[in-house]
Amino acid sequence: MTYSQARKELEEIVRSIESGELDVDKLTEKVKHAGELIAFCKEKLTKADEDLQRMLDEIA
C-alpha cells in the first residue's frame, strides 16, 4: 500500500464515520483500521528507513 492510498482510505473512513452511516460494530472495526492507517502514514513521514538512505548512498 502506498501513502496516498492509505491517506485516501483514511479520509474515506473519516467521511463515512462523520456522515454517521455506520453502526457500532462497523464503527469499531473502521476506527481500528483507521488507527493502523494513521500509524502507517505517520511512519512514512517520520520514521527513518536506513535501507532507503543506504540505497541512495549506493547510487554511483
Add this chain to the structure above:
Amino acid sequence: MNQSLTLLELNRFVREVVKNNFPDTYWVRAETSDVRRNANGHCYLEFIEKDPVTQNIVARARGVIWANTFRLLESYFQSQTGTAFTSGMGVLVRVSVEFHEQYGYSLTVVDIDPSFTIGEMARNRMLVIRRLEEEGVLRLNKELPIPDVCNRIAVISSATAAGYGDFLHQLASNPFGLIFYTKLFPAAMQGENSEASIIAALEKIYENRDMFDAVAIIRGGGATSELNCFDSYPVATNCAQFPLPIVTGIGHERDVTVLDMVAHTSVKTPTAVAEFFIDHQAESLARITDLQQRLVSIARQAISRENSELALLSKDVYHHSIAFLSKQNSEIGNVVFMLRAYSQKQLDTLRQEHKEQVVRFRNAVEHVIRSEKHRIENAEQYFEMVSPKNVLKRGYTITVQNGKIVTSATSLVENECIETIFSDGKATSEIKNIEKWKI
C-alpha cells in the same frame, strides 16, 4: 627584392596605419568569451560575434582590460547587472583599437555599459523563454504535483558549498521529526563547465528517478555570482521537462533566471528550499493528524451517542417490560376469571345435567317398576285365571285312569273305569264307547 620588408617593418607599418585611422575610442557590441584574469589583475578575453541564425562565429578579436581599469569596471558591472563579468555575455564596451607588432590585433577596453548587458541578458532570457513556450515545455515542471510524501531529495550543488551544508542542516533539524533522504549529485555551479555539469547531474538523477520525489538545485556561499548557466536554454529545457519537481535556491539578488521560471518552485536560498520541503511534509503530517483528531472526536461522539441511546433503550426496555408484564398479568387475570366463570358454568351445566339424569333415571326406574308390577299383576290375574281350580270351576274336568291324567282317547280302553274330577268332587264312570278323531 629591395622592395621587401621585414615582418617587424610591416607590422610597424600596420600599427601606424591603425593608429592613424582609429585615433578615437569606439563603442562596440560583442559577446565575451574565454574571459580570464592573470595574477597581475589584468583581464584577457575574446570578443566574438555570432550569426544570429546559425550561431556561427562571424567575427573575433582579442581583448584586454588592464588591471587598474578592470578593478573599477568589474565591481561597477556586477553591482549594476547582478552578475559577474564573465564569458558568454553580450556587452557594450568602449575600446581603443590596437595593433602590436608582436601580439597583433587587439581591443583595449576603457569603459563598459552595464545597461546594455542587462538588456542583452533580458533579451536572451526572453528568447529562451519564448523558445520554451513555443516548444510547449515552459510550464511542464510547474504542473507536476509534489507528492504527499516528498522526502527523497536529489540535490544538485557543489559539494563544498556552504549553502549545501545549510540545506542539510535545516532539513535534519526540522522541529516536526520529519524524515528526509538526500543524495548529492555534485555539479559545478559556476564557471565554464557549470552548464554541462548541471545537465550531467540531471541525467544521473533521471537514471535513478524512481528513487526520488524531487530535485533541489541549490547554490550559495560562493563569492561570485555568475548566473549565465541558469539562463541557458539547454539547462532550462532539461529542467522544464524533468519528470520530478525541481525546487531552486540559487541565491541571487537580481531578477529571476530562466531556471527559476521553469522550476516547479523557486526560492532565494538553500535554507529556503529546505524550508519548502519541511513545510510540505509538515502539511502532510498535519493532514494525517487532523484526520486522526477528527476520527477520535467522532468516534468518541459516536460512542457516547450510542451509549445514551443504549441508556434510553434500556429505559425503554424496562418500561416496555413492565407494561408488557402488567398487560400479561391482567390478561392472565382475565383468563383466570374467564376460566373460573366458564368452569362454574360447566359445573352448573353438569350439575343440572346430573340432576336431570337422576330425575330421568328415577322416572325410568319407576316406570320399569310400575310396568313390572303391572305385568306381575297381569300375570297373577292370568295365573289365577288359568289355575286348575278356576279352570275346573269354568266347567272343564280332568280325566284320570289308574292315577294318571288322560289327555288322549287312544289310551282308553272300553269297559274300563275312569275318574272325572270336578272343582268340587269326582265321579267314576265306565267307558261304553270310544270314538277316536283324526286330528
